[in-house]
Amino acid sequence: MSVPQRQVLERIRAHTQQIDLRYPEYRDDLIKALADIIAVQKAKPSDHINRVEQRATQLGDLIASHESPEK
Amino acid sequence: MRLLSAEITNFRLLREVSLEFSTNRDRALTVIRAENASGKTSTLKALKWGLFGSKDGLDSVGERLSPIDWPDKTPCELRVRIDFEHTLPVQIDASTIREDTQKYTLIRKAVEEPTDGTFTRSSDKTELLHHTPAGAEPVAGAEARLREIIPADMRNIFFTDGDAALTFISADAGRTTKIDQVKNAIRSLLGLGLLEDVESALKHARSRLLRRQRDDAPAGELAKVTQSLQEKEMQRDGLQSDLTQARTRTVDLERRLTEAEKELTRALSLGNFDELANQRERVSLDLKARAQQESQLIREHTSLLKGKELSWGLIGPELSRGLDLLRQLVDKGIIPKASLPILRDRLADGRCICGAALTPGSDARKHVEQLLENEKLADEHSRLLTLLYHTADADSDDARSEGRQFLYISEGLRRKRADNLRATEDLERQRKELEQKISDINAVDIQSKTMARDTAKSSLKNQERRITEIEIALRSLEPEIEALNTKQRELRRHSQKLRALNAQITATEDLSTVVQHTLEDMQHIYLRRVSDQMNVLFMDMIGADPSSGSVYQSAEITSEYEIVVNSVDGRRLSPDHEVNGAAQRALTFAFIWALTEVSGVSAPRVIDTPLGMMAGTVKRRVLELIAEPPQSANSAQQADHQVVLLLTQSEIADTEDILDLRVGSSISYSNTEHFPRDLVNEPATRQPMIITCKCSHRQYCELCERRSRAHYHLVART
Numbered sequence: 001m002s003v004p005q006r007q008v009l010e011r012i013r014a015h016t017q018q019i020d021l022r023y024p025e026y027r028d029d030l031i032k033a034l035a036d037i038i039a040v041q042k043a044k045p046s047d048h049i050n051r052v053e054q055r056a057t058q059l060g061d062l063i064a065s066h067e068s069p070e071k
Numbered sequence: 072m073r074l075l076s077a078e079i080t081n082f083r084l085l086r087e088v089s090l091e092f093s094t095n096r097d098r099a100l101t102v103i104r105a106e107n108a109s110g111k112t113s114t115l116k117a118l119k120w121g122l123f124g125s126k127d128g129l130d131s132v133g134e135r136l137s138p139i140d141w142p143d144k145t146p147c148e149l150r151v152r153i154d155f156e157h158t159l160p161v162q163i164d165a166s167t168i169r170e171d172t173q174k175y176t177l178i179r180k181a182v183e184e185p186t187d188g189t190f191t192r193s194s195d196k197t198e199l200l201h202h203t204p205a206g207a208e209p210v211a212g213a214e215a216r217l218r219e220i221i222p223a224d225m226r227n228i229f230f231t232d233g234d235a236a237l238t239f240i241s242a243d244a245g246r247t248t249k250i251d252q253v254k255n256a257i258r259s260l261l262g263l264g265l266l267e268d269v270e271s272a273l274k275h276a277r278s279r280l281l282r283r284q285r286d287d288a289p290a291g292e293l294a295k296v297t298q299s300l301q302e303k304e305m306q307r308d309g310l311q312s313d314l315t316q317a318r319t320r321t322v323d324l325e326r327r328l329t330e331a332e333k334e335l336t337r338a339l340s341l342g343n344f345d346e347l348a349n350q351r352e353r354v355s356l357d358l359k360a361r362a363q364q365e366s367q368l369i370r371e372h373t374s375l376l377k378g379k380e381l382s383w384g385l386i387g388p389e390l391s392r393g394l395d396l397l398r399q400l401v402d403k404g405i406i407p408k409a410s411l412p413i414l415r416d417r418l419a420d421g422r423c424i425c426g427a428a429l430t431p432g433s434d435a436r437k438h439v440e441q442l443l444e445n446e447k448l449a450d451e452h453s454r455l456l457t458l459l460y461h462t463a464d465a466d467s468d469d470a471r472s473e474g475r476q477f478l479y480i481s482e483g484l485r486r487k488r489a490d491n492l493r494a495t496e497d498l499e500r501q502r503k504e505l506e507q508k509i510s511d512i513n514a515v516d517i518q519s520k521t522m523a524r525d526t527a528k529s530s531l532k533n534q535e536r537r538i539t540e541i542e543i544a545l546r547s548l549e550p551e552i553e554a555l556n557t558k559q560r561e562l563r564r565h566s567q568k569l570r571a572l573n574a575q576i577t578a579t580e581d582l583s584t585v586v587q588h589t590l591e592d593m594q595h596i597y598l599r600r601v602s603d604q605m606n607v608l609f610m611d612m613i614g615a616d617p618s619s620g621s622v623y624q625s626a627e628i629t630s631e632y633e634i635v636v637n638s639v640d641g642r643r644l645s646p647d648h649e650v651n652g653a654a655q656r657a658l659t660f661a662f663i664w665a666l667t668e669v670s671g672v673s674a675p676r677v678i679d680t681p682l683g684m685m686a687g688t689v690k691r692r693v694l695e696l697i698a699e700p701p702q703s704a705n706s707a708q709q710a711d712h713q714v715v716l717l718l719t720q721s722e723i724a725d726t727e728d729i730l731d732l733r734v735g736s737s738i739s740y741s742n743t744e745h746f747p748r749d750l751v752n753e754p755a756t757r758q759p760m761i762i763t764c765k766c767s768h769r770q771y772c773e774l775c776e777r778r779s780r781a782h783y784h785l786v787a788r789t
Contacts, residue, residue: 015589
């Protein structure tokens, strides 16, 4: 991606450190999801709202898959 | 993004032009040398058209692009081919961002057909080829991919015309337009709009997920809690938005208050009216006393001139000389005369002092009688001289004394009158100064400035009160939201069915939080960084040192996105009419450079006529700054550093040594139509077109030799 550039990515990475770790690799997955969402938003296809939601729910599914039923 | 090469075909005078761009980081400059009307602006336009297309790359769609002498009703294919490479992050995780560089070829074509003074142009045909180890592969959705690589918003930042770039600071198009230009450029390069869109999309996604959650458990307590939570959160969002607005307004009011206080202080610094009037009164009284003193001195002077002292003073030297002569007569015994009584006594006695008898009728007696007659005649003169001697001798001391006294009194009076005149002049000057100060003081102005200050102070106080109220409301809302969140989490945990949905909502919320915080950083921290960096670059370019009292103390971007310059007397200068031409250009470049450096966006900077209107050290400093590798910590930006300058020879003059160190690629343009007036040698074709050669900024060859070459000390390229 060219915009936002590294500055934005650096800030995103810094702020993920303040997010609760839902499972061990959660922060990496969070960054990847955000990078994908930004790319979708930049390309702005006609269904971009749905695609942003899909990418967010994918991350949610990863959380759910790591949660034990009794949690 | 970094340009590698370009081919421009049938674009105005550029019928067939090939360009090789420097990719050397330390010699990142590509200089295209061209005189006026020799294709500089056409090159800039061709590159913009190639990269951004007819929609975004042209100033006007009604602009004809084909050569002006192209035959009527004959299709002309315009073509721009650009080879470039682009570095992008390919792997991002919590600890690393890995980047990869890929090569592309862009080909943009359109067909233009001139007909009877007008023309038609087909839509653009764009082809983007991605160079992979397997060969060049066409990229689907070329325009969209191009916009990802270099967004259209950035075209005026990276592709600038020296004059057009001034729109960032010039109010020719109106203050709002100027501010919008700066705002849009900053928002675009910092990616603010994109992040806001992402934030909005995530909020939208969360709302939909929450709605689904509510719909999935319509009668349950979770639905009620979720609804309450949503309401409270909306309330909080509203309050936070109000708080942001109130804080922005506070910053504005603080600035207004500072300005109002400065204005008032400046007005009051002219002086207090009553005090100045009192001073003027005192000075007037002193002047009156001086005038009286002068009259008195004149009277004394007149009296002195009428007195005997003046006479003595005037005749003193002559009197001394006369007295000396009389003394000589006394010394010689000429006066006083004593022989007359002796002669009479001798005649009465009948015997001369020599013992001879002076008998009547004797010769001796006749002789003495004759002597007596002679002496009688001379005695009247002698008597008068004797009288004069005694009188002068008696008065000579008085004369000397009176003469000296006259000189003494006269000198004293002269001094007193001179002192009085000086004191009077000084008082007159004081009175004039006081009157000027009094006339400078505008009581109405002070009153209005005081009112402006008080209004700003009062508004600020209200705003601060408002902020406190909002903060209190927010603080009281937070525990309610937290309690509802806790309740909601508890209820979610009990709902097996809603677990997946809950996790999705959690993920959306986490994503939103990160985006919100990033956006806040970009809005505040990075805007300040751009402003600070612009200030450093600007002050460096114009060689101003604030500590030594330079007129320009600093430059900044205000919270309203306006570029301003602060002066040594604390005023905020408008760059478009209170800053000189060279400093305006320096400020524009400082802004563009600061923005690109802070944003970390890597793209070539192509500038047409950057050094026009500049001379001397400012011109050299601007070029040094443009040419030097970026100080950015961003490796991609450092690696992609590339600057293409379209320069005239007069712009190059006096900067050759800098170009010697920084130019990695040189191209010279010559317009065939400039023969024979400017070009020395006849071109191979007389068709109006640009011919190119590889001459550097110090060279000339058979193709580009101009009659002015000796003036610029150019040497023949061998």
